[in-house]
Amino acid sequence: MSNPKVLEKMSGSILCAMAKVAVDRSCGQVEAFLGKWFVTNDLLKYIADRSPSLKVLRLSSCYIANIGVAWAIKEFPLLEDLELSLCLSASGEYVLETIGTSCTLTRFQWCGYTNGKAMGTTMTKLHSLQLFGSSLNNSGLAAILDNCPNIESLDIRYFFNIKMDDALREKCAGIRSVRLPHDSIDDYEFKDNLPCWLHKAFWSGQLAEIQQTTKFKNHNLRLARIKKIMKTDSDVQRISGEAPMVFAKACEMFIQELMLRGWHHAQENKRTLQKNDITEAIARTEVFDFMVPSKKNGTTVPPTTTAVQEDDDDPYTNYYECDCFSCPSSPDDPDLRNVTN
Structure with missing residues (x-):
């Protein structure tokens, strides 16, 4: 459906049912799926079971668990473009490692806990990377840049632990498009949801740090x-x-x-x-x-x-x-x- 106002008035269960019908009609030929807030672990599993040709998956503000994302990603060997924006429950080193080892991404958008070493060693084919509001520090970002030489677009806005020193600026010098930590977020689609989400992400990151x-x-x-x-x-x-x-x-x-x-x-x-x-x-x-x-x-x-x-x-x-x-x-x-x- 092309009318977003109509979609906003529908319940999550109705939207999930509509998505399942669309997947069934594709007869296994779905190549792209975009979903906001209504996508659940059950729906993601349903898509994974029936869409082996999926190349683009973009989810935002969805309540999906780590294990749900990790299991689904393993069923998408052709996945090239992945976005997980404001999906607070889908984060952590395990998810990142599973994503990197299960498919060859060229474009990745992520908001949440980030492990630079896990990404740098498994996502070496990236061309576009957005890590919005990450807790990554200089060494973590350096690990990604050192192992991903093909990056042409880098967005690290709202990074709290990054200090753009000379060494880091030198690593970013060869990248065609770079958005730095303090650059404007006026063009960011979810900017109105950021304060609440980042506060939750902060405490989620603290919990992950304490556990490790x-x-x-x-x-x-x-x-x-x-x-x-x-x-x-x-x-x-x-x-x-x-x-x-x-x-x-x-x-x-x-x-x-x-x-x-x-x-x-x-x-x-x-x-x-x-x-x-x-x-x-x-x-x-x-x-x-x-x-x-x-x-x-x-x-x-x-x-x-x-x-x-x-x-x-x-x-x-x-x-x-x-x-x-x-x-x-x-x-x-x-x-x-x-x-x-």
């Missing part, structure tokens, strides 16, 4: 500093060895989420992240209400902080002695990168 962590003593925040703050509570008598590690990770995630929400507000106003963006992020988010100054007798009272004896060589001192609204004015601030990367 094997070195629990490596943290960006000093454990001794975390432990000292915990001891300021008079009710705390003893602290187990694991507790500071858990709190350090919680602090990292808190800082990253606050920066992410502040960055969303900065993007709405098309400017560099500023202190006002962090303030607005706090005001918009209910779980951050404890950071909003209270008012007593018409006087603003800032959130209370506990005095802690400072270490002269502690690089994170300023993050604990400043008020809750203090924030570096730019995402490129070196102190901020030390905490969030």
Whole structure:
């Protein structure tokens, strides 16, 4: 059907039934399938069982599981063009490895957790690559570019952990079309859904990182500093060895989420992240209400902080002695990168 307004009024079950009829009528000759939000694991399996000639598969905002995607992809040996946009449940290293080893992609669009090593070693024939809103870092992206020499179009907008240094710019120099992390997203089809989706993707990525962590003593925040703050509570008598590690990770995630929400507000106003963006992020988010100054007798009272004896060589001192609204004015601030990367 060519009228999108009619499709929007139909239920998912009706659209799934229509898709199955279309697949049956093709008699196994389906070469392209495009679906938004209504595609389920059951429908994807139905298509995979009856469409061995599929070359193009584009899905967006669909609730499909890792195992459903991985199983279906194995049934599409001729697949060349794959898009999985805003499909939060379909992500992870297993899915990427299955995609790379089951078919020879030349075009790939992906929003979600990304493993650069898994992609670089299995998707070496790519010509067009879009990894929108990925958590990939410089080394992961470098692994992809080193192993995919045929890439002509690269879109890495909304990358949170990428710093375009000289080495990375040199690797991108030979690519015909490049969209960098901070480039405009005005032409991105799903830009209105990004804030909500990226927040979910952030926590999904955090969960994946925690599940894959094997070195629990490596943290960006000093454990001794975390432990000292915990001891300021008079009710705390003893602290187990694991507790500071858990709190350090919680602090990292808190800082990253606050920066992410502040960055969303900065993007709405098309400017560099500023202190006002962090303030607005706090005001918009209910779980951050404890950071909003209270008012007593018409006087603003800032959130209370506990005095802690400072270490002269502690690089994170300023993050604990400043008020809750203090924030570096730019995402490129070196102190901020030390905490969030």
